[in-house]
Amino acid sequence: MKKKNIDAILLAAGKGERAGGNYKQFVHVHQKPLIFYSLEKIVRISCLRNIIVVVPLQKINFAKKIIYERFKDPRIHIIPGGATRRISSYIALSCSEKKGNTDFIVFHEAARPLITTTMVYSVIKEAMRCGAAITGIPAIDTVAKVKDMFITSIPDRKKMFYVYLPQCFRFSWIIKAHRDKKNKILELENAENTELLVNMGKRIKIVNFYPNFKFTYSPDIKVISAFFKK
Numbered sequence: 079m080k081k082k083n084i085d086a087i088l089l090a091a092g093k094g095e096r097a098g099g100n101y102k103q104f105v106h107v108h109q110k111p112l113i114f115y116s117l118e119k120i121v122r123i124s125c126l127r128n129i130i131v132v133v134p135l136q137k138i139n140f141a142k143k144i145i146y147e148r149f150k151d152p153r154i155h156i157i158p159g160g161a162t163r164r165i166s167s168y169i170a171l172s173c174s175e176k177k178g179n180t181d182f183i184v185f186h187e188a189a190r191p192l193i194t195t196t197m198v199y200s201v202i203k204e205a206m207r208c209g210a211a212i213t214g215i216p217a218i219d220t221v222a223k224v225k226d227m228f229i230t231s232i233p234d235r236k237k238m239f240y241v242y243l244p245q246c247f248r249f250s251w252i253i254k255a256h257r258d259k260k261n262k263i264l265e266l267e268n269a270e271n272t273e274l275l276v277n278m279g280k281r282i283k284i285v286n287f288y289p290n291f292k293f294t295y296s297p298d299i300k301v302i303s304a305f306f307k308k
């Protein structure tokens with residue numbers, strides 16, 4: 079079988095507003111920028127052709143300096159992202175497209191430093207089998223559907239999963255999903271890649287991994303620090 083071209087995208091172009099707006103991807107955890115935790119794992123995946131890191135335009139020189147100083151890996155390309163996570167994803171997908179003949183794309187986000195190489199290999203393996211695979215866990219909390227801060231319904235928790243990253247998709251599926259008319263509506267301007275694919279009728283396999291904590295609010299950094307405590 080012909081070797082597959084697999085690229086990775088590391089989303090790190092947010093502002094971190096819910097964590098105080100201080101570009102949480104570069105916040106130090108045990109003397110190391112948060113983004114390094116993900117990159118250290120991703121560079122170990124030898125089957126990756128390119129590693130595209132999307133950072134805020136305002137931080138591009140800083141990001142290039144610290145990342146290229148620490149990682150001498152020629153597969154790493156640092157590019158500016160966009161106003162939303164969806165736009166950053168699309169910019170990175172277009173970058174991979176220009177490299178030519180990408181078969182599969184791995185997505186990860188810098189806000190989730192607990193990524194492991196096993197997680198990445200697992201989603202790649204499953205995506206090769208069925209086209210799309212993500213990490214996730216069964217919902218721990220009851221999830222409520224709300225309108226104006228009042229609950230309108232409670233979906234059956236047994237059928238709910240939290241959607242995490244890393245994720246891996248067949249490249250042709252995800253780029254088509256971003257460009258499809260169905261997904262070009264206002265309500266979907268902040269949509270997750272999985273939502274765009276589901277709207278295209280694609281089946282996405284969930285691989286169950288725990289923990290996969292995300293740095294969202296300021297106090298989360300304490301939890302993340304504890305995970306990496308020596």
Ligand code: CTP
Pocket residue numbers: 089090091092093094095096097103132159160161162163164166167187188189190293294
């Ligand atoms: N992200 C991105 N481009 C954006 C917005 C987010 O690449 N325009 C990335 C973030 O850098 C982060 C990941 O997507 O690694 C998850 O998003 P989130 O936790 O929402 O991070 P931020 O958007 O930075 O935080 P906030 O929403 O609180 O501003």
Ligand code: MG
Pocket residue numbers: 092163
């Ligand atoms: Mg955000």
